[in-house]
Amino acid sequence: MIQIRNIYKKFGELEVLKGISLHIKAGEVVCIIGPSGSGKSTVLRCINRLETPTSGTVIVDGYDIMDPRTDINAVRTEAGMVFQQFNLFPHMTALENVTLGPIKVRGMKPDEASHLGYDLLTKVGLAAKAQNYPDQLSGGQKQRVAIARSLALQPKVMLFDEPTSALDPELVGEVLDVMKKLAIEGMTMVVVTHEMGFAREVADRVIFIDGGQIQEQAPPHEFFAQPKHPRLRDFLSKVVGQG
């Protein structure tokens, strides 16, 4: 589904990614963890070309996203993105946030789109908030609307960039529950997160990135039980110590 081959990314002099290769199969749930500044978000953002890798190839659902002939807007609809800061459109209702993509990108009729929108808001448990504006929603509710907004394009992959990091602790659960539901339904997911519990429970594979490189990857039971890399052991002891 996603093939990342040896990508490098430089921001000026700073080399954030130093040769990352990663294959993600359809239906797989991959969690990426690592210290801040390690490049884990950048990897995610390279998948739908919010960042363009300096070199290397990224292939999403058969599209080479580095190829200038590729219609990047079409690829982006295949890979839904959920942001740390939600990035809901504040001037639109929850429903309008969800239906904008289907109407403008897919050319869906407004009533058909609002049908779809209600279905998706129901799925994330927010049908009652369809007519509310983002400012009237809690952080957890905003993030669930944002997930519905991405799902509205019927993407083949969902990318989550620290989806619960900006939330109050008591609101984290409701977002993770929605994500678990998606995972169970077989959605391919790449999740950059600090939620070790989620990674342990839901992921098929956990990846540790540090210093712009993949240091370790393994199924969660193995990953958390026998971390091999010393830096991962160090990282886990700090994170688990907090949690």
Place this chain on the structure above:
Amino acid sequence: MAFQFEPAVILETLPMLVRGLWYTVYLTVGGLFFGFLLGVTTGLMKLARRVAISCIASGYIELIRGTPMLVQAMFLYYGLPMAVGMRIPPLLAGIIVIAINSGAYIAEIVRGAIQSIDPGQTEAGRSIGLTRAQTMRYIIWPQALRRMIPPLGNQFIISLKDTSLLMVIGVGELLRTGQEIVAVTFRAFEVYIAVALVYLAMTISISKVLRMVESRLASPGRSKQ
């Protein structure tokens, strides 16, 4: 002869200013209408990825902001005809001056408002597959427009007052009309008070109207809570 203030003259002067008032309104409305179009166009051009396009916009903005409007008006009305051999009618020249002048300032207002929108909004728009143009139209522009209203109001008031400079190219606007009345009545004190009051009434109306527009456009979520 001692000066004697006669308030009644102010009231008597007001009806005589009506004709000038209309010219001031034509200049302001016409100038700002085209100035807004020009400002939006050049403001967007300044944000363009192509360097040539943004340079054209920057050049225009710097040229206009860096020279006095009075000089621009004199050049357009007296200077340019020397070269092209044709004089533009004063009212049209006045509208053009207000348009190109306000356009430069409005361009900066537009650019600033657009750049003040969180880049995450653009990313969210692009990530659901919208094109750059669609993202601008449906996501960035509606939010930027709200932020433009207060500085635009400011600019509208400045441009309205600047129309008084256009008396130098012979547009019979408010100040010039007042001056003509003074030439006949010699009541400068009262007449210029009357002129000032008319400007004040117009600027206050602009503020009022824009405040209404602003509350109409206010973020729906915030006002309803």
